[in-house]
Amino acid sequence: MWAEELPEDVSYDSYGYYPPSDYDRPGKSHTGDPRQDLEYERQYQQQTYIVPEVIKNFLTYFQKCIKEQNLFEIQHSYENGFNKLTDRFFKNTPWPDASVIASIVGNDYIFLILYKELFYRHIYARVPGGPTQDQRFESYYNYCNLFNYILNAEGPVPLELPNQWLWDIIDEFIYQFQSFSLYRSKVTKKTDDDMDHLRRNPKIWNVHSVLNVLHSLVEKSNINRQLEVFSSGGDPDSVSGEFGQQSLYKMLGYFSLIGLLRLHSLLGDYYQALKVLESIDFNKKNMYSRVPACQITTFYYVGFAYLMMRRYQDAIRTFSNVLLYIQRTKQMFQNRASLYDQISKMNDKMYTLLAISLVLHPMRIDESVHSQLREKFADRMLRMQKGDMGEFETSFSFACPKFLSPVPPNYDQMTPTFHKEPFLLQLKVFLQEVTQQILLPTIRSYLKLYTTLPMSKLATFMDLTDEELQTNLMCFKHKMKNVVWTKGTSGLEGEFQSASEVDFYIDKDMIHIADTKVARRYGDFFIRQIHKFEEITHNLKQVQ
Structure with missing residues (x-):
């Protein structure tokens, strides 16, 4: 399983957060390690932090909705409640640490993982200066916990989340990998301790771990087979399997395909980026595109x-x-x-x-x-x-x-x-x-002015030799013809076509030009605008 990609020096527990350190022990206040002492101080400050009553009530209610799998209320709390409270209390500061929240919601393993996912995402997006190196590591471990919980279960886990949140989880997971990859490639503003810590942990936010997560979610959900059946007009549930029938796995599988598209594009592998989407028909509206x-x-x-x-x-x-x-x-x-x-x-x-x-x-x-x-x-x-x-x-x-x-x-x-x-x-x-x-736009502009044109004359216009002009004309022919998708679900399929508005052939040093441009159908445009204004007028009358 992908969690095995964690660094060897981390004693990983698939149902824990990260190994307890000295500052977790009662009465321990000084370790001699500056990093651990700073962490102890941060924990102590969080523990003495007084959580506003409205935040306590929101988190308790949010936890209740997730336990009861009340999808409508989860979505409302996620999209509205959390954002409004963020703007009111934590616009430029982090939410309370999970250790503080645990005293409010109890030892609710899943809720605390989901809370930490929101907690770190908020730090990346809104807190000035962004996450510290430790927070980048901690967020990675939290994603380890979340995906191990979902992927290592013998049967589908009892968890329902809105599609928007599931997409945001995959989107943020790749964004944080992207952010960490850029962060570790910059030498500026890093202490010797930071650099040493990065050297000792090469597997944190490793590309293989990220790929393993996405491919595991795709395989667990059997989403490619479901999409193939859906595209052919069949029932996706007939091939979904035990996990793929659940909305959580189905949507995470679909969003992971989009995540793989994004990840391969970031790495410059455009063929593979389109290859992972071969089962998705972009020309059909479907339940996965909401x-x-x-x-x-x-x-x-x-x-x-x-x-x-x-x-x-x-x-x-x-x-x-x-x-x-x-x-x-x-x-x-x-x-x-x-x-x-x-x-x-x-x-x-x-x-x-x-x-x-x-x-x-x-x-x-x-x-x-x-x-x-x-x-x-x-x-x-x-x-x-x-x-x-x-x-x-x-x-x-x-x-x-x-x-x-x-x-x-x-x-x-x-x-x-x-x-x-x-x-x-x-x-x-x-x-x-x-x-x-x-030079092709210039050649195109000249060709559009003539029906026949001597090569020598065009060469003079463009200040080129006859040989250079002939090379550029052949380049024009070559570049204006490319593979175009025509049918099927695979974006890699297609036929060679030319959409150039001018075409030509050369006969005895004379260029013969044909205008292939189809006149614009302005009537259709005006009809669409008339319908649009009629709809606006109708809506205004209803309001009055």
Whole structure:
């Protein structure tokens, strides 16, 4: 089981938190170890902390809802109660330590694990300075406890959580792995003790542990088989097995597939990122896609993988679909500030990636998305079309994921820029591809002006030799043709197609050009806008 990836010097108990140290013993106040003395002081301060009565009442009620598996009240407490109390009492400070909360909720093993999951997530998101190194380790051990409880049980565990919380658990688990990987790659602001502690614990937040968790949840839930049956119109429960029938395992399995997509993308393995999603049909709405943040994350990483694999048509289709989805559903997020901010940032990133894709491979997209793109990115797209490599680099740097190295660094030979190396490698690959196509927008603009054009004349326009022009024309033909998904559930499948709005052939040093662009159907656009305004008018009349 994946928990065996823990460091050898940790005496791990699958039903404990972490090994008791000297400061847990009665009457022990000084150990001679500065790290343990600081921890003792922190524990002592927490134990003397007076928890407000409203917090006690909330936690007691929250615990009761989880015990009774009251899904509606759990969701309400998770999405509203916890966030409102956070803004009121703990906006920039941690919630009380679990040792303090234990005196309120008793020795409730599962509730304390879930509480600590929220506790550490809040520290990562809201506390200035972020988590300490010890807190990063403690959060990892807490995830060990949670996933061992779920995966090591002989039968399905008696636990029900809302889909949003289950998604947040997987999403945060990968985020904290990503955060730790970047943290350990930076030499700045670390003491010698911190560096020594990292050297002694190479298996904490190890990539194999994270992969093992996600694959174990996928296998336990039998989610791939369920999705295959669902896509073919069958009943997923017929192949789900004992664990897969439970919502907890089914949804964790599905979200783990999305987690694997994200993780492989962060590591730069785009083929494997799409490979893990072969059982998911993105062109069908289904019961698994009811968490908006999961939907948006999925399409962002799928679109980015397509972009890096030079499948521009698929990237454009993917980004257009999800941006249209955000346009239509953004009102759902406005009352949830943190989710709204997160989705707004992702929205800007995807518009940037869509702009890059359209510069490299112009094609028609939905009119409403296109109008937003013109409004926000017209100047940047113009600079990219003119071959401004600095604009390509800036846009890619803003919109790409935070790439990771899968292995711990050599702490004795680290440089101040070591943490940037995975990003710089992906940037280099991207810019190499762009450099190969740098003259294609100019060639395209000339070809659109003529039906026939001598090669020598075009070579003069572009200040190239005939041989250089011929090479670039062949490059144009090659780059405008790529694999495009047409049918099936696998995003890796497809057929070679060309979506270029101009096509040409060369005969005796003469370029013959055909305009393949299909005129925009403006009628459909106006009809959609008329229906939209009629609906708004109807709603206004009802309000009056």
